[in-house]
Amino acid sequence: MAGQSLAMSRLVVVGAGVSGVSAAAAAVAAGATVTLLDQGRQPGGRLGLRRLPDGRPVDTGAAYLTARSDHFRAHVDDWRRVGVIAEWTDTIDVVDGDGWHRGVPGPMRWAAPAGLRGLVEHDVATLVERSGVVAEQTRVVAVLPDATGVNVVAAPWPTAPAPDSAPATSPIPAGEPPQVTYRADGVILAMPGPQARRLGPAPGPDYEPVISVWAGYAHREWRAFAAAFINDHPILGFLADDGSRRGDGAAVLVAHTTADFAAAHLDDPDGAHGPVLAAVAEVTGWGGEPSVSGVMRWGMARPIATETAPFGWCGDRVAVCGDSWHVAAGERSRVESAWLSGRAAGSALAGLDTR
Template identity: 45%
Template sequence: MGNGTTTVVGAGISGVACARVLAAAGVPVTVVDRGRRPGGRMGGRTLAGRPVDLGASYLTVSPGSPFEPVVADWVRRGLAGPWTDTFAVASPDGLERTTTGPLRYGTPGGLRSLVVDLARGLDVEQERTVTAVTAGPTVDTVPVGAVVLAMPDPQAARLLAPDALVARALDPGSWQPALAVALGWSARQWPADLHGAFVHDHPVLEWLADDGDRRGDGAPVLVAHTIAAFAVRHLDDPGAAGPEVAAAVRGLLGIAEEPAWTHVHRWSHARPTAPREAPFALEEGIGLCGDGWSAPSKVEAAWRSGDALGSALAAALS
């Protein structure tokens, strides 16, 4: 695969997990990302003086998973903590019942803080935009030892040269958008045990999270995630969707008062519709990883995908 530093493009949890394995194996590695901070779709914003998760809502871990000790370490150090195993189920008519599932973990400092923690000690270059990855491999015409694209397929497809063998593994049309809308009130106006709600058959909403509950500070903040069809109609002007989403949330939970503030975030490529069972793709020194691999799509899948690709690359490069 040649000599030189491995370049990981994308500082989400998958890219950072991949880079950690490479660095631990003594492989020179640099992570580059066009954003201002690590996190990817585990990112959020500071709103009304506190972090609010706008991407992934929580994380889970499968028993016996290699991700388990990573999460246990975060919990031990207070970066993450158990949140709930029970969510509500709602329809356009309101809350219907509750459902239980795996234990979900939340984070006092936002999910981004976990990616920042994983990135400590790595060579991470933020606000760098990569425009082309070609066989060789090269990154913007500069030869590298290997390159990893840790990002959704549509973004990887824009960077990869069509003749790159790994491009055959991409499915750019299989990703859906979503809008994440944070809503803040002066006081909590919903049940204390709401935690979150899966919403079915709704023209606007798909999921609703109690951000103060998952953060542990009790702040009167909800985050609503929209269905893909609604997001598609508002991709050009996402901010204009705020009032409609706020009205939908108020109707669902019976909240009479308008929110004191609203923030809309657009995720053009929020989630894959058909995540692959394979953990990653790797051809001629160019790798692909992320939550579109190691199905089903979730935070654990993204970490496992990056971790597995890092191990495969470390073995190949050594």
């Protein structure tokens, strides 16, 4: 039965990154009722966001998105109409052993004035307000299919105050809260394969890590650029000018490390801070001291392989989707592949096969 249209009317989507929210939207459009669960304080997954002390957002996960397919372009147009996305640049520079080279114009890279995470937050709010989607913050710990449906077992994060500070009259018992079970006809695991495998057998490639280091400076003295791919560097893989990306000219840079460098610092990401900032100074030729900076660790940043299939099946009632799926041969995983994969999984499980 796996892979056929099953017309499931009650779906649970686990993961509210790009793929999960797209899956939820497609399932609702096909007539399903959807519960969307994510362990994060905000939806968005790898659309990472940090804020400067004055509240200004900095993208610390995905740097931008591109839109090549008609379906995703139409969705980007919707985002543009409501003002949550904006064109950034079509030109990314290249830095290699011979120095800094002006990039060749390519596809438009889109950015979001409030951060890319705002795109997913916008879509979740729309689904909740207009389509009755229930969105909850909870960590799923098991997905248990049976003959007639699936039990999704979740362990909400403890909300009780620590025992020391709990007032005697607190209505919330301290300690681990009880588990909650959601019953569904079908489940979509919208997350990297290795995360899905914590919940049960699931297909999908392993992922490699990246560490992001962001830094705000009192002023900018580096060359004018939007972003640069850093080739053959032991530490840096990518550098973005966040002031260019956000259009406010703020003196903020965001560096992404190579996978090898990140793997060596996963247990001590703060130890990456100094070496990355030194590498940024080397590459930009400017050694200003940041007034504010931080580190973000992505243990599963990018899949090490991709699938052309739109999504995968874990038995008859459970599908897995995300950025490693729906990738044409020779292409790379990206925000767009996550969105397309989620859309295909949501449509298929809800009974409307749009693959």
